[in-house]
Amino acid sequence: MTESGDKKQLLHLVFGGELESLDDVQFRDLKDLDIVGIFPDYATALTAWKSKAQQTVDNAHMRYFIVHMHRLLDPQEKAGGN
Helix, strand or coil: CCCCCCCCCCCEEEEEEEECCCCCCCECCHHHCEEEEEECCHHHHHHHHHHHHHHCCCCCCEEEEEEEHHHHHCCCCCCCCC
16 A cells, blocks of 8 residues: 655554553553554544444443554654644
8 A cells, every 4th residue: 555645654553452441551452452453544544443443332442542653653743743
């Protein structure tokens, strides 16, 4: 999947899993993590996150997260962007 144009890719990972407790981010079973995907920008990742979060709204222990992969790939990048 490639994007055309001058728009810079700001990769974001969306994943989730069932937490052991509502007070901490400790997953019950790492083998059961749901890797939703890697997205080219924050807006697309947010749409995927909202969809997964809505699907699991009845399970209070199920949580989804957005990881700003572009910040991990380029730690010198300014913190201002999503």
